[in-house]
Amino acid sequence: MNIITETDRLIIREFDEDDVLSLYKIESDHRIIKYIPWNRLSTMKECKRQINKYISGYQRDMLNSWAVVVKETNEVIGITQLIYSSKIRGVEIGTKIHPDYWSKGYASELTRAVVNYGLYELGIDEITAVTDVNNAGAIKSLINMGMSLKKYGYYNGAESAFFSVKRNN
Numbered sequence: 028m029n030i031i032t033e034t035d036r037l038i039i040r041e042f043d044e045d046d047v048l049s050l051y052k053i054e055s056d057h058r059i060i061k062y063i064p065w066n067r068l069s070t071m072k073e074c075k076r077q078i079n080k081y082i083s084g085y086q087r088d089m090l091n092s093w094a095v096v097v098k099e100t101n102e103v104i105g106i107t108q109l110i111y112s113s114k115i116r117g118v119e120i121g122t123k124i125h126p127d128y129w130s131k132g133y134a135s136e137l138t139r140a141v142v143n144y145g146l147y148e149l150g151i152d153e154i155t156a157v158t159d160v161n162n163a164g165a166i167k168s169l170i171n172m173g174m175s176l177k178k179y180g181y182y183n184g185a186e187s188a189f190f191s192v193k194r195n196n
């Protein structure tokens with residue numbers, strides 16, 4: 028499977044069929060669902076189907092979802108994605124890190140790398156991140172990587188903060 032980008036501690040790579048259990052552990056955790064209750068993957072079967080969709084999209088679409096892997100242990104601890112969102116009419120970044128690994132700086136670290144990949148390797152003009160206004164961890168990780176607060180508004184029914192970063196030509 029291909030590596031998308033990497034940081035000092037993390038590899039961002041394409042998902043593999045063997046990642047189903049790791050994805051399930053992330054997607055089914057109630058602390059993740061609290062802030063992202065939509066598009067839920069509640070069973071191993073749904074996770075397997077989703078991974079197959081990711082895999083079939085890798086050849087076709089430059090925007091997709093990828094596994095976040097700790098280099099030292101080879102564990103899959105999260106999922107990150109660049110997707111086109113019709114709601115914001117642009118490219119959005121989204122990240123989920125398993126709660127066992129929160130507050131270690133992983134989201135801040137990987138967001139910087141994935142945003143740079145999107146802006147400078149894929150040539151995207153602007154990347155947006157949307158988060159629930161009560162999601163302190165997400166807001167901090169977006170500020171840490173240098174995204175700017177653009178506005179507040181509703182997104183999937185929740186009061187949300189919209190952050191973005193543009194490419195420097």
Ligand SMILES: CC(C)(COP(=O)(O)OP(=O)(O)OC[C@H]1O[C@@H](n2cnc3c(N)ncnc32)[C@H](O)[C@@H]1OP(=O)(O)O)[C@@H](O)C(=O)NCCC(=O)NCCS
Pocket residue numbers: 058059062063120121122123124125128129130131132133134135136156157158162163164165166167168171
């Ligand atoms: C948001 C999320 C990705 C952050 O992951 P993370 O790896 O813990 O983030 P970081 O370690 O880079 O943390 C950034 C900052 O937020 C803080 N933080 C992390 N989790 C936090 C929490 N639950 N509550 C308060 N602060 C938190 C960290 O301590 C750190 O603070 P610092 O900059 O003062 O050191 C993770 O909490 C998550 O997966 N949440 C559920 C899904 C989600 O909300 N995704 C974001 C949608 S945009």
